[in-house]
Amino acid sequence: MLIKIRKGWELSESQATSENDFINRRSILKGFAGAGMLASAGALSPFRQALAEEGDPSAGLYPVPRNELYTVARKLTPEKIATTYNNFYEFGSHKNISKAAQALPIRPWTVKITGMVEKEMEIDIDDLLAKMPLEERIYRHRCVEAWSMAVPWSGFALKELVKLAAPTSNAKYLVMKTFENKAVAPGQRQFWYPWPYTEGLTMEEATNDLSFMVTGMYGKPVPKQNGAPLRLAAPWKYGFKQAKSLVSFHFSDKRPVTFWEKLNASEYGFWANVNPEVDHPRWSQATERDIGTGERVPTIIYNGYGEFVADMYKDIKGQNLFI
Numbered sequence: 001m002l003i004k005i006r007k008g009w010e011l012s013e014s015q016a017t018s019e020n021d022f023i024n025r026r027s028i029l030k031g032f033a034g035a036g037m038l039a040s041a042g043a044l045s046p047f048r049q050a051l052a053e054e055g056d057p058s059a060g061l062y063p064v065p066r067n068e069l070y071t072v073a074r075k076l077t078p079e080k081i082a083t084t085y086n087n088f089y090e091f092g093s094h095k096n097i098s099k100a101a102q103a104l105p106i107r108p109w110t111v112k113i114t115g116m117v118e119k120e121m122e123i124d125i126d127d128l129l130a131k132m133p134l135e136e137r138i139y140r141h142r143c144v145e146a147w148s149m150a151v152p153w154s155g156f157a158l159k160e161l162v163k164l165a166a167p168t169s170n171a172k173y174l175v176m177k178t179f180e181n182k183a184v185a186p187g188q189r190q191f192w193y194p195w196p197y198t199e200g201l202t203m204e205e206a207t208n209d210l211s212f213m214v215t216g217m218y219g220k221p222v223p224k225q226n227g228a229p230l231r232l233a234a235p236w237k238y239g240f241k242q243a244k245s246l247v248s249f250h251f252s253d254k255r256p257v258t259f260w261e262k263l264n265a266s267e268y269g270f271w272a273n274v275n276p277e278v279d280h281p282r283w284s285q286a287t288e289r290d291i292g293t294g295e296r297v298p299t300i301i302y303n304g305y306g307e308f309v310a311d312m313y314k315d316i317k318g319q320n321l322f323i
């Protein structure tokens, strides 16, 4: 079976921890290397340095004002951990893809808005950034593999993009797709995956205040490995909903079958709302490991965002809201 290919989440806890330690040691070493090359205090991480060399035209936009409505009670995950412990199957089915992801060209980058909208359009990422009200929000992130982090994202409310797109009243779903580029993304040569990575939200979810388009992280442009130049954060849902490096927003009256749902619908459904009481068929979802502190902490329903989102689901019956 496809899904029996050994995945990151099939690692035992002890394996996962040592992998994490390994990555931390690696990033410390890389940090020293960067400092040497710059002959300075080493203020630039290797990724920041790569962006600076490439001249990311959005670099000057950050930092952006923080929206204090969105904050967390736990410690922020150190930047080096959040930017070197990743899931991005386009670059490999393991956590250590941050270097490989640097091959992704992020300029020019065009976003298509299609389907049930007043007028379909293509918009350049920097034109889009110029139109959108950028702010910083600290969000928790809970991966279905039972690890989590707390990250300061920068970006704009997804409802602002919806407003720009002007969907017609027939639109029921917003379907989001990641780039396709086999030349730079070796994972996309693995034909058994249903590329491109596809995710979706109902229109009500997409226009919920919490739904956020990420364009930055830790007060800088979001690194490639975390989904540059445009990635979703819908923090009440499991991490696999947070599709990265998006090129397409399609408004539809049909619910999409998402990437992981196509691979294994009984383990990864459309709704994927976080719930500690609904276990994954192969492991418990009751707790999660904070990748910053290494501590195991209880998981909270809707990842702690129930006050923002629970109402949207009160009338939905007979569907698995939590897988």
Ligand SMILES: Nc1nc2c(c(=O)[nH]1)N[C@H]1C(S)=C(S)[C@@H](COP(=O)(O)O)O[C@H]1N2
Pocket: 082, 085, 086, 087, 088, 089, 090, 142, 143, 144, 178, 197, 225, 226, 227, 239, 240, 241, 242, 243, 244, 245
């Ligand atoms: N295109 C794409 N988006 C993706 C993934 C992926 O493999 N491809 N993995 C998802 C999963 S499972 C998680 S947990 C998050 C990880 O985001 P991070 O690397 O910024 O922590 O990205 C999500 N978005």
Ligand SMILES: [Mo]
Pocket: 087, 142, 143, 144, 145, 238, 239, 240
């Ligand atoms: Mo995930």
